[in-house]
Amino acid sequence: MTYEEALFYVIAAITVAGALGVVTARNVIHSALFLILALLGVAAVYVLLASEFLAIVQVLVYGGAVTILILFAMMLTRVRDIEGPLDGPQRPFAALAATVFLGTTVLAVTQTEWRGETDEATVVTIEQIGEALFSTWAMPFEIASLLLMVALIGAIVLARGEEGE
Amino acid sequence: MFLLADNVWLDALLRMTIVAVLVPVGVILLTWVERKVIGRLQQRLGPMHVGPFGLLQGIADTIKLMTKEDVRPDSADRPTFELAVFVIVVPVFMAAVAIPFTADIFVRNMALGLFYFLAVSSLGIVGFVMAGWGSDNKYALLGGVRAGAQLISYEIPLILSAVAVAMLGQSLSLYTLVELQDNTPFIAYQPLAFVIFIIAGLAELYRQPFDIPVAESEVVGGPTVEYSGIRWSMFQMAEFVSLVLISALASLLFLGGWVWPFGADNATWLQVVLMVVKTSAFILFFMWMRVSVPRLRIDQLMALCWQILLPFAFLQIIINGLVLVYDWPSWTLTILSGAAAIAMGAIIYRVARRSGVLYQTSGAAEQVGLVL
Numbered sequence: 001m002t003y004e005e006a007l008f009y010v011i012a013a014i015t016v017a018g019a020l021g022v023v024t025a026r027n028v029i030h031s032a033l034f035l036i037l038a039l040l041g042v043a044a045v046y047v048l049l050a051s052e053f054l055a056i057v058q059v060l061v062y063g064g065a066v067t068i069l070i071l072f073a074m075m076l077t078r079v080r081d082i083e084g085p086l087d088g089p090q091r092p093f094a095a096l097a098a099t100v101f102l103g104t105t106v107l108a109v110t111q112t113e114w115r116g117e118t119d120e121a122t123v124v125t126i127e128q129i130g131e132a133l134f135s136t137w138a139m140p141f142e143i144a145s146l147l148l149m150v151a152l153i154g155a156i157v158l159a160r161g162e163e164g165e
Numbered sequence: 166m167f168l169l170a171d172n173v174w175l176d177a178l179l180r181m182t183i184v185a186v187l188v189p190v191g192v193i194l195l196t197w198v199e200r201k202v203i204g205r206l207q208q209r210l211g212p213m214h215v216g217p218f219g220l221l222q223g224i225a226d227t228i229k230l231m232t233k234e235d236v237r238p239d240s241a242d243r244p245t246f247e248l249a250v251f252v253i254v255v256p257v258f259m260a261a262v263a264i265p266f267t268a269d270i271f272v273r274n275m276a277l278g279l280f281y282f283l284a285v286s287s288l289g290i291v292g293f294v295m296a297g298w299g300s301d302n303k304y305a306l307l308g309g310v311r312a313g314a315q316l317i318s319y320e321i322p323l324i325l326s327a328v329a330v331a332m333l334g335q336s337l338s339l340y341t342l343v344e345l346q347d348n349t350p351f352i353a354y355q356p357l358a359f360v361i362f363i364i365a366g367l368a369e370l371y372r373q374p375f376d377i378p379v380a381e382s383e384v385v386g387g388p389t390v391e392y393s394g395i396r397w398s399m400f401q402m403a404e405f406v407s408l409v410l411i412s413a414l415a416s417l418l419f420l421g422g423w424v425w426p427f428g429a430d431n432a433t434w435l436q437v438v439l440m441v442v443k444t445s446a447f448i449l450f451f452m453w454m455r456v457s458v459p460r461l462r463i464d465q466l467m468a469l470c471w472q473i474l475l476p477f478a479f480l481q482i483i484i485n486g487l488v489l490v491y492d493w494p495s496w497t498l499t500i501l502s503g504a505a506a507i508a509m510g511a512i513i514y515r516v517a518r519r520s521g522v523l524y525q526t527s528g529a530a531e532q533v534g535l536v537l
Contacts, residue, residue: 003174027242029242029245029298030244030245033245033291033295036291040288052275052276052277052281053277053280056277056280056281056284057284059284059285059287059288060280060283060284060287063284063287063288063291064284064287064288064290064291064317064320065287065317067291068290068291068294068313068317069317071291071294071298071313072294072310072313072314075294075297075298075306075309075310076310125276126276126277126337
């Protein structure tokens with residue numbers, strides 16, 4: 001086993017442990033912290049796949065920003081440990097959804113034609129990403145910005161409404 | 166790039182070990198420097214008794230902190246409380262890896278070094294929020310929430326001003342950005358971005374005047390309130406390492422790092438001297454600010470970030486875009502950015518004057534209502 005493989009299994013174990021922690025923790029804040037662990041684990045997998053840019057974006061957006069906002073919202077509300085079982089009568093539906101998702105994922109992994117080995121992966125430079133984003137994919141990019149704009153204006157409208165103006 | 170060992174993994178490990186050993190030693194020295202500088206600025210002597218000029222005071226303090234009892238509150242959430250300090254310290258060390266100190270002295274020369282630095286250093290916020298919540302102390306929680314709000318807000322102008330420099334250099338590699346400055350440092354072209362970077366950097370360091378997350382007279386130390394001994398000293402270490410890193414980053418991005426003004430081919434010792442002088446200048450400036458400027462209130466803090474720094478950071482990026490696309494001569498960049506920097510200064514001065522911050526007459530009762 002090469003160093004890279006060993007490292008991959010360690011990272012994968014940490015990621016899976018984090019993901020399990022999210023659903024099994026009895027405290028919501030702990031769930032959020034486990035979520036950060038899982039997302040950082042995914043960033044580490046991106047590094048192993050030679051996609052440094054994607055990894056850094058993952059850390060910047062998910063590790064530093066999104067999860068902080070989740071933590072923030074929860075800390076300002078009352079958080080208590082959940083007593084009793086974590087699942088309920090919806091159990092069969094959850095099992096069904098999980099099985100369908102697992103089946104889809106397995107199908108996707110087995111049906112895709114993977115291009116070469118991981119050590120042959122070509123490094124995509126940030127220049128190429130920029131070119132693609134602003135020429136080939138300019139339209140989706142603009143639509144995404146529009147969506148953010150709408151969300152921003154919506155937030156402002158909600159915040160102003162509370163003042164009773 | 167030369168390797169310290171035959172194996173890349175062993176080489177990486179060795180480099181990390183060197184960083185992990187050198188950095189705490191530097192921090193011990195820096196705590197002495199800070200106490201001495203602040204002492205002098207306040208017409209005191211600072212530490213005097215341990216060793217010549219009190220030089221060994223930092224080592225004495227380290228021994229004291231390491232042998233102190235590691236107290237944990239009974240009601241604290243133990244894993245969160247204990248892990249929080251590591252979540253704060255580890256990203257700081259990870260960020261240190263990306264900073265080149267001279268043309269030869271660096272851990273890793275990354276193509277995305279600047280981006281990596283900014284992304285990794287944003288992870289520390291999680292640690293503050295964890296410490297604030299895990300301590301089960303209302304002051305710690307208030308401090309943690311304040312730290313989260315402040316650090317996440319000021320990160321945006323910090324990143325945008327760095328983006329402005331990256332636009333000019335057409336690169337995200339700190340090494341390349343420095344090499345480009347052998348004639349003129351970027352501060353000459355980007356005065357506005359420089360001012361924004363320094364203000365936002367100061368806020369990211371949560372030092373005065375931006376120290377509301379840890380303000381002693383308001384939240385008694387904020388997230389650090391329940392920590393003692395070695396864990397508390399790790400907060401201190403993270404703070405000082407970040408101070409050095411932000412100062413080093415500012416001198417790399419805006420003052421030409423080890424290149425300006427002697428060109429790219431000067432001797433290694435001269436490069437080291439250049440970097441030490443530039444970085445120390447920023448560190449001393451940050452210490453000077455700490456003892457001379459009163460603390461901002463949280464509403465003023467947020468208004469400064471979102472209403473002044475952020476629009477002006479966008480303005481700098483728009484100016485850069487125009488000049489780069491239409492290929493205007495570089496002096497237009499200096500004039501436009503300089504004029505915008507002066508305008509920003511004028512706006513801050515006007516607002517400060519009108520709200521009475523300059524004379525600090527606001528009553529204490531008003532501040533009590535704004536604890537959060």
